[in-house]
Amino acid sequence: MKICLYIYASVVTFFWITTRLVNCQAALRGQWDFVGYSGVSCMHCILSTNTNKAIFIERVELSTDVEKDGKPTYSVEYDLDTNEIRPLTTLSNTFCSAGSYLPNGTIVNLAGAEAGKGFSEGFNRIRLFNPCDDKTCDWQNDVYNLTENRWYPTVEMLADGTLFIIGGSSKGAGVNNATINVPSFEIYPSAPGAKPIPFQFLVDTLPNNLYPLVHLLTNGNLFILANQKAIVYDVTSQQIKINLPDVPRAARNYPLTGASVLLPLDSSNKSEVLVCGGGNKISSTQTVGEISCARISPMSSNPSWEIEEMPFGRLMPDPTILADGTVLILNGCYEGTAGFGKGKNPVLTPVLYNPKAQAGSRFTIMQPSYIPRMYHSVAMTMPSGQVLVTGSNPNRTPMFTGPYPTEFRVETFSPPYLFSSVPQPKIQQAPKNLKYGQSFEIEYVAYSGTRKITANFLNPGFVTHSIHMSQRLVWLDIIKLEDNKLSVMAPAGSTLAPPAPYLLHIVDNGIPSKAVWVSLSS
Structure with missing residues (x-):
């Protein structure tokens, strides 16, 4: 009996020490968890609002x-709580498409x-998807048409709140070229009969200009x-205001895909x-993932690129903004093209990028996954603060079978902030609808005791x-901080935050x- 008790106590002690070591490691480098199967090999992903x-x-x-209804379908609704899927109806080929929200939360895929x-x-x-x-909502398929074919x-x-839709090619290709290039943009929703707007920039940037990198500045x-x-x-x-330095x-666009x-x-x-990764040349045998990130302030009086180096090169990276304002860069490969x-490889x-840190100390290496996430992978921050990672169909x-199969496994990456000895704060109450410049209160519970709440x-x-x-x-301006209430100001205008649904974190x-x-x- 004494021997059995000793063995039991040793096992419990070992388990406790091992768990503590795992949690300590996760607090430094995060943690990966396999959570489910996607049903379809996810190439495109967006959160369903509310x-x-x-x-x-x-x-x-x-x-x-x-x-769905006895026919194959290529879209599902994935429940982030239960990891169950619900088939949705698709009628046209959504391959290499694009999307966003409308201000009312409707999802647009085009x-x-x-x-x-x-x-x-x-x-x-x-x-459109509302x-x-x-479990009654489904895609409203092919409700409207673009003015041009776009891949x-x-x-x-x-x-x-309208959508700026730019570029693409008129059919699929390994590299864009003048015969299939679509050098124009259009707006959705737009007035009936609106025409596409020619965009010479997409002629000047051939051939590596598919999926242009676009951001609304403040x-x-x-x-x-x-x-x-x-x-x-x-x-x-419809004018170029600034020609920035190269x-x-x-190159940072398909097939030398950076992000x-x-x-x-x-x-x-x-x-x-911040622009990271890409490929150094078109070659099936010699192209290697670019190691550099380049950072620029486009609205400054003399914009220039600040070069930083990631711990290793990466083609096809996914830079995902985390709930604390850091950026997780993951997925992709070292060699080849998209x-x-x-x-x-x-x-x-x-790697975790901290934009507020000093240059030279912004990158931290995280825990590796065991699933290659190559071409056609996705990563996205979830309401929980974890990162949803799935896809890969290269x-x-x-x-x-093989080293890089078509993937249906779904993982989550939990950043180090989820393994603190202090529990996550909780939002107990917050308004669901806000106007620009409106002050509002968030009722919350926090556990750190530091009163550093943002x-x-x-x-x-x-x-x-x-x-x-x-x-x-x-980041929202803080008006007043109390023990269980945070008074904050909604963004002042739509150039800072376009009218849309947002995840609110404290x-x-x-x-x-x-x-x-x-x-x-508004």
Whole structure:
């Protein structure tokens, strides 16, 4: 009996020590967890507003085993609490599409690819989804059409809540070229009969200019980068306001896919853009992932690029803004190019970028995953503060064996802030609808005891192909801090935060709460 008790006590002690070591490691480098299966191989992802669900979208091919009304479908609603899927109805090919929210929370998915397997051509289609809690909502398919066929276009929400839709090609290709290039933009919703607006910049930046990198700056203009060229563009006057210096070292667009992020904003109205990774040349055997990140303030009097180096190079990165205002860079590979199975040597290790740290000390290496996330992967911050990671379908046709198979596994990455000895703060009550410049109260519970409480709005964006369309975090001005109430000011204007649904977080001494959805409007 004494021996048995001793063994039992030893096992319990070992388990306790091991658990403490794991938690300590997670507090430094985060933690990965496998949570479920996606049903479709997720190439496009957006959160469903006012619910705790995400919408996954795939392309028409032989990979799905999901059916709706007896027919295959390529989109599902994924429950972030239960990890269950609900099939949605798709009618056209959504491959290489784009998307965003409308101000009322409606999800817009637009463009796509060629017809096939009983599904219609999706190049110029617009699909709408109005989120619900009762499992009755579905895609309103092909309700409107774009003015041009677009494969690999980018969408960015403008200050008036309309969507800026730019670029793409008229059909799929390994590299864009003059015969299929679509050098124009359009606005949705727009007046009946509106024509596409020619955009010479997308002629000048051939061939590496698909999925242009676009961000709404706080003066209402757009930062646009394609290939290595960058501009500040005024949509209203249809004029280039600033020709920025070329981004150094490498092209940053498909198939040399890099990525960009608009760094967290506040009422100072300063805008900074970070561009990371990419490929150094077109070559199936010699292209390596670019190690540099380039940072610029496009609205400054003399904008220039500040170069930093990541711990390692990365092609096809996903820069995901976390709930505390840091940026997690994950997914992708070291070698090859995007598309057609040319990527290899996956980068399994995320890095955390702190935009407020001093240059030279902004990157921290996180815990690696064990699942390669190559071409057609996604990553997105969830209301819980975790990061949803899924997808990877780098092959011409679905493959279920080999080093980089078509992936249906869903993971979450929990950042270090979720492993603090201090629990997450809790939002107990907050308004659901807000106006610009409105002061409002958040009732909360915080546990750090430091009274260092901040709050932010986060739009996680529409994510596909390393592009996080309309992703945006805005820090809110604090008016008054009490023991259980935080008085804050909504953003003053729509150039700082376009009218849209946002995740509202409070942050207690660096530890974010679970978010609640709020709607911001004029």
